[in-house]
Amino acid sequence: MKNILIKAIAIGFLNIAVTATAQNNHFKTNNPYYSRTATTPLKVSNSEWKRILKLELYQVAREGATEMAFTGKYSEFDEKGTYYCAVCGNPLFVSTSKFATTCGWPSFYQPIRKNSVKYRKDTSYNMERTEVLCGRCDSHLGHRFDDGPKPTGKRYCMNSVCLDFVPLNKK
Template identity: 60%
Template sequence: MRSILFIIFIMATQIACHSQTTNNKQVMKNPYYSRTDTNILHVSNAEWKKILPPELYAVARENATERPFTGKYWDADTKGMYYCAVCGNPLFKSDAKFASSCGWPSFFEPVSNHSVIYKEDHTYGMDRIEVLCGRCNSHLGHIFDDGPPPTHKRFCMNSVSLDFEPE
């Protein structure tokens, strides 16, 4: 019985949106954040945990997912650029964003072939493709084959994993 409750707790933690507060923890300035540096980062999760706010750490480094329709960018339509909230890597142009009504920001293509990387994800009894930042290897979301032309892809991203700069 304990193991079943533990599994349910872990799944709820992974799926639920994490608190938007920092729980009074001191968050250090992120020395790895740059919108111009394209060097691949090799930073331990222990180091990221010291730097990132808890809600970003949970999604980006522990593969949690924010609840649908709760993220700040799921229905945003302002023109600009989306960056990795962990390291500043350019990820998506707003011109590639579309209204998918899934509850998360959706894009049909990344800004470049090196912006993101892909990894098989077989968690929760599903076969999916995880999308990671190409610079810091942080979890962004998943990609699906139900997007609009020209790619027919839907990059379903967590808002907390994204920074946005308007044009």
Template identity: 60%
Template sequence: MKTKYAYLALMSLLFLTACGQKKNQTVKAANAANVISKPENPYYSNTDTTKLNLSDAEWKKILPEDVYEVSRHADTERPFTGKYWNTNDKGTYYCAACGNKLFRSTAKFSSECGWPSFFEQDNKNSVVYKNDNSLGMERIEALCGRCGGHLGHLFDDGPEPTGKRYCMNSVVLDFIPDSK
């Protein structure tokens, strides 16, 4: 299995060397309830699950460039460069574009592929899917269930109990650690 991940990482490097990763905008905890606040993005909420349908121009105005390129144009950060690919902190991962709750750290695992990997989503509506036949491959694209933003891809080579690997881009994830 490690060979498969090494192959994926190598292929990703070949295809994505032009894709850089910039520093993501700072996320601030608004209160003790760990509510994220992004005043520059009026659509960001980690409690509202209302579907968003914004124009590309509107997304471009409110998202940092790196988040915009990955979320709205299915760009990909280089493997082993994202801030969450090799972390074990306990907490919750949210969509960096809209604040939708996506994954719990208890579903995160070390896949050695260079991107954060999870074996299950937070709930059945948090992530949605579509077929992706780009780059000469057949894959399943994982999208935010609230804003439709590109998160990464879903593969069938993950651990039990699901056998799934949600291979996500760190730049489109916000993380709130569990309260101590």
């Protein structure tokens, strides 16, 4: 039983790693809504997003699922650069606002600009949380908590699959 569980976890981890890599290469896909410079809010149907996006990204970003803790590509990632919405290309966070945490997801203490993200009250699973959505395409990114470091005291706990990273020297 233990070996089966270990194998299942390893396969799940491999699946997520492969999907995250594919999403990081997202710039080469045929998503007509992806732009790292456009700021106009998008109004795209979920059926259209489902046709365009990889399954795991669609499930997390458009259906509010969550990737397993400690499996996302950016959980233990420490390069300098900018994180963009993997759905639409909206700039979300800079690496200088990322901090180490034991929660299992990449965490930031502030977005790159005020309107990069939006917030919505989330009362799912008998909890009260603040859901974080992309300010351009309304995709689910993760949640915000009040236990982060200074200067904001906030922790933006994000799903790696919803993020594209561009290194500082590749912009």
